[in-house]
Amino acid sequence: MCGRIANTLPHDAVAKLFDAVPANALPQLPDYNICPTQDVAVVTQEGGRRYRPMRWGFLPHWYKSPTDGPLLINARAETVAEKPAFRKAVRERRCLVPCSGFYEWYREGGEKLPYYFHRADGTPLVMAGVWREWGEDALPTFAVLTTEANALMAPIHNRIPVVIEREHWGKWLGEEGHGAAVLMRAPEDDVLAFHRVDKAVNSNRAEGPELIEPVAA
Numbered sequence: 461m462c463g464r465i466a467n468t469l470p471h472d473a474v475a476k477l478f479d480a481v482p483a484n485a486l487p488q489l490p491d492y493n494i495c496p497t498q499d500v501a502v503v504t505q506e507g508g509r510r511y512r513p514m515r516w517g518f519l520p521h522w523y524k525s526p527t528d529g530p531l532l533i534n535a536r537a538e539t540v541a542e543k544p545a546f547r548k549a550v551r552e553r554r555c556l557v558p559c560s561g562f563y564e565w566y567r568e569g570g571e572k573l574p575y576y577f578h579r580a581d582g583t584p585l586v587m588a589g590v591w592r593e594w595g596e597d598a599l600p601t602f603a604v605l606t607t608e609a610n611a612l613m614a615p616i617h618n619r620i621p622v623v624i625e626r627e628h629w630g631k632w633l634g635e636e637g638h639g640a641a642v643l644m645r646a647p648e649d650d651v652l653a654f655h656r657v658d659k660a661v662n663s664n665r666a667e668g669p670e671l672i673e674p675v676a677a
Contacts, residue, residue: 461534462587462604462621464563464661465494466576466672469584471501471511474558477584478629480509487513492671494559495664496533497526502589502602503556505633514555518603519594520545526594535590537607537622537644546603549590554632554640555602556624557587561672563661564654566616574661575616576672580653588622588632588644610646612654623647 468490475482480503487499494500499513518532532545540546561578562585579585591602605622613620622644624632632640655674660666 461606461617461619462562462564463496463533464664465500465516465557465559466490466492466561466563467494467500467559468492468669469558469560474501474503474584475511478503478509478511478556478558480511483510483512485513486511490669492668493661493664493666496531500557500559500602502591503558503629503633504553504591505635509633512600514591514600514602516603517601518545518549518590518592519599519601521592521594523594526599532603534606534619535603537588537605540590540605540644541641546590549592552634553591554634555589555591556629556632557589557602557604558584559587561585562587562621563657564613564617565662572659572662574657574659575654576657577613577652577654578672580650585652586624586626586629588624605644607644607646610649612649612652613646616654620646623651 471486486501496516500516504510535546540550565572588605589602606619609620656677661671
């Protein structure tokens, strides 16, 4: 799964990279420990590309409140088109989630050992997402798609985020007709790199650039 993100990408640079119109109010960056229920800036296609904040944690239309059911931070690529919560969104409301990287944990005995994953080439990591607006106030919410782990991730965790390469951004956003389903796969084994980081990030209150710095395994 993907349950924690780091983002140091300047908003103006990201908006320019995606040729998207930025919202007036965007989450404060850098943020080295973005947790579910926080706002994340994502890219959507709404008659033109928009770069806008959304709550991380997809809210189906039948939820009476944000805590009315499980916190849906991820959607499984294998079943997203079938699940009632996500099936309409994956057809009509897909988004791109740019970030610097994400954390994943490996359980060793009673310990949770954190690892930081990022693109090996140093470019922004762009994950696939689905979104919808919820409630009378049309609160925008999203979930990150995950799929079965590739060989790189498998020793750490059995799931990995779906990563969308630059040449496929338009297809995922629905700008090139149908066919986005073929993008819901694990990245090639050489796309990401990772290293152990300090257990300080186990706390959702931790913050600072030291969270993504390598530590001895």
